[in-house]
Amino acid sequence: GKYDGVKHDAEWASAICGVPVEKITWFAREIGKKKNVWLLHNFAAARCDACENVPQLFMTLGAMGGHMGKPGNCTANNYHANAGNGGPALVKGGSSGYPSQKNEIDGVIPGPQVWEACLTGKYRMVGDWYSGKGSQAGEDRTCDIHCIIHDENAYLQTGPNMKRGIEAHRKMDFVLSKAQFMTTQAMYSDIVLPVTTQWEVPGGLSASNREFLFCFSQVTEPLFEAKTDVEINSLIMEAIGVDPKTVYPISPKQAFFNSIAGATVIADDDSGKYVPLVTVTEADLKEWGVEGKTQTGRVGLNEFVSNGGYQVERKKDDKYSSFLGYGSFIKDPEKNPLKTKSGKFEITCQAKADLFNSIGLCDHTYAPYPEYLVPGTGYETTFKDGKIDGEKGEYPYLLFNPHYFRRSHSVFDNCPWLREAWANPVFLNASDAKEKGIEDGDTVRVWTKYGEVLRKACCMENLMPGEVGIPHGSWVRLNEKTGIDEGGADNYLTGNNISGCGVTSYNNNNCNFEKYDGPALEDDCYTDARILNLG
Structure with missing residues (x-):
C-alpha cells in the first residue's frame, strides 16, 4: 500500500478472488527463488475487462522469483512454441510470391466498437496491430459505413455485443459473406458466396511450433458452385475494373509450390545456418506444371507433401534444447542489455503508463508499475x-x-x-x-x-x-x-x-x-x- 494507501496482502486478494488466504500464502512460497518454477498462463485473463496490467504483473512475479533465463524455469504463456519449446524456428516455410498490398484506409475500429461505429458513425482510432504499428494515442474519428463484407471471420458470432451487431447488419445497405455453411453472419447477409474449404485448394503451409512445418494439400475438387478465395476475389476485381493480376500475378498452385521450394531447415552442423528443406527436380517441375529451379534439400517434394509436413529430428540434450529465453541477459546483464530504456526487465515502465493513458479507452489512470485495476464490469x-x-x-x-x-x-x-x-x-x-x-x-x-x-x-x-x-x-x-x-x-x-x-x-x-x-x-x-x- 505504499503508493495508494491500500494494503495489498493475502486477505485483500482473497476477498476479491475467493481463494483462501492460506492457499495464497502457500502459492507465494511455492514460487520463491529456492525452487525451479514454470509460470505459465493461458488466455482467459486476456478476455476480461481491466486485465491489461496482467502481463506486467505476471512478469513481475517471474522476475521476483528469478524464473527467467535459467534452466528449469520460465515465465511465459502456455503455448508449446513460447514456453517449454521456445526459440528460433528450426524449419520455416517460404514466400508464396504474392505481392504485399498497401491498405489505403488508415482507420481501424477496435473490435468492441465496430457495431456502434456502424450505427452511430463514431469510433476511437487506437492503432493498427495488423500493420505492425501497434497501439497509438487515441483519436476520435467519424465514419459512414454502408456495407459489411465478411471474408474469413465469424465476428458477428464470436465478437461481443451480438444483439447490436444484428441491428448493425440490418441497418446496412448491403452485406456480403463468404461461407461454407449458413453461419450466423451468412444468415444476416444479402448475398452469400460459397467458398471452398482448405481441402479443395492446391494446398498451403502452417506452423505451430519451432520444429514442425505442416503441409496440407488438395483432397477433392471444389464441391457444387464453391469457388476459392482467389477466384472470388478475382471475379470481384474484374467486375469493378481492377486487374486481378495486380494482386494475384501467379496461380495458387505456383504460390503453393513457391512456399515449399523456399522452405528452409536448420543445418545439421553447428553453424546456425538454414539450408533448403525440399529437393526439387526437373521431373517435379514438369509434374506440377510450375516454374522454378532445381535444388537439393533434406526431403523430396512429393514425400514432403504426402507426409503432411516435416519434423526436425529431436534427441535428448541435442543442441536445439539449449535455448533459454533471456538466458544471455541473466548471465551477463551488462553485456547483453534488453531493448528497454533501462536495458533491464522493467517492473516500473513509464512508457506503458504513458501509452495506455494516451489511448483513452476507459477511465483508468495507469501507473508505471503493475497494479490491480477494479474492472468497470467484473466481480x-x-x-x-x-x-x-x-x-x-x-x-x-x-x-x-x-x-x-x-x-x-x-x-x-x-x-x-x-x-x-x-x-x-x-x-x-x-x-x-x-x-x-x-x-x-x-x-x-x-x-x-x-x-x-x-x-x-x-x-x-x-x-x-x-x-x-x-x-x-x-x-x-x-x-x-x-x-x-x-x-x-x-x-x-x-x-x-x-x-x-x-x-x-x-x-x-x-x-x-x-x-x-x-x-x-x-x-x-x-x-x-x-x-x-x-x-
Whole structure:
C-alpha cells in the first residue's frame, strides 16, 4: 500500500478472488527463488475487462522469483512454441510470391466498437496491430459505413455485443459473406458466396511450433458452385475494373509450390545456418506444371507433401534444447542489455503508463508499475455500490464463457453428432441453482443489460458460488417475437466494454438468471442446425 494507501496482502486478494488466504500464502512460497518454477498462463485473463496490467504483473512475479533465463524455469504463456519449446524456428516455410498490398484506409475500429461505429458513425482510432504499428494515442474519428463484407471471420458470432451487431447488419445497405455453411453472419447477409474449404485448394503451409512445418494439400475438387478465395476475389476485381493480376500475378498452385521450394531447415552442423528443406527436380517441375529451379534439400517434394509436413529430428540434450529465453541477459546483464530504456526487465515502465493513458479507452489512470485495476464490469460490479462486502446488485452473478467440447470457437456447431453429444447447457453453482428452485435439465433464462438467452441447467458443485458459465460459440437462434436467443450464444449477453489498448470483456460480465416459466427448451440436436438441402 505504499503508493495508494491500500494494503495489498493475502486477505485483500482473497476477498476479491475467493481463494483462501492460506492457499495464497502457500502459492507465494511455492514460487520463491529456492525452487525451479514454470509460470505459465493461458488466455482467459486476456478476455476480461481491466486485465491489461496482467502481463506486467505476471512478469513481475517471474522476475521476483528469478524464473527467467535459467534452466528449469520460465515465465511465459502456455503455448508449446513460447514456453517449454521456445526459440528460433528450426524449419520455416517460404514466400508464396504474392505481392504485399498497401491498405489505403488508415482507420481501424477496435473490435468492441465496430457495431456502434456502424450505427452511430463514431469510433476511437487506437492503432493498427495488423500493420505492425501497434497501439497509438487515441483519436476520435467519424465514419459512414454502408456495407459489411465478411471474408474469413465469424465476428458477428464470436465478437461481443451480438444483439447490436444484428441491428448493425440490418441497418446496412448491403452485406456480403463468404461461407461454407449458413453461419450466423451468412444468415444476416444479402448475398452469400460459397467458398471452398482448405481441402479443395492446391494446398498451403502452417506452423505451430519451432520444429514442425505442416503441409496440407488438395483432397477433392471444389464441391457444387464453391469457388476459392482467389477466384472470388478475382471475379470481384474484374467486375469493378481492377486487374486481378495486380494482386494475384501467379496461380495458387505456383504460390503453393513457391512456399515449399523456399522452405528452409536448420543445418545439421553447428553453424546456425538454414539450408533448403525440399529437393526439387526437373521431373517435379514438369509434374506440377510450375516454374522454378532445381535444388537439393533434406526431403523430396512429393514425400514432403504426402507426409503432411516435416519434423526436425529431436534427441535428448541435442543442441536445439539449449535455448533459454533471456538466458544471455541473466548471465551477463551488462553485456547483453534488453531493448528497454533501462536495458533491464522493467517492473516500473513509464512508457506503458504513458501509452495506455494516451489511448483513452476507459477511465483508468495507469501507473508505471503493475497494479490491480477494479474492472468497470467484473466481480465488484455484482454489488449494488461496488463494495465487495455490500449488498448484491441487479446483476449479482459473474458470467464467463468457457470454450466447449462441441466446437472450435463457433466452428462445427452445426454438426449433428456433436450437437447430440454435447448439450451446451448453462453451468450453475449447485447451491445458487437450489436457491432458485432449479434442477439439472430445467430451462433457465439468463440475462444481462445487453440481451437474454435460454439454456438447460447443469448444476455443478465444483463451480464457485456466484459464477455462471455460458459456453462460447453456440450459434444464435433468435426468437424474433420474444427477443430471446434460444441457441445459447454467449455473445448475445456481452456488451462493448473496452479498456487499456483495446481489451475486450468476455469473461467477467454481470448477469442474473431464473427458472424459465415458458415452454421447455428443445434439445439443440432436434433444432434447426441451418443445414441447407440444395438438391
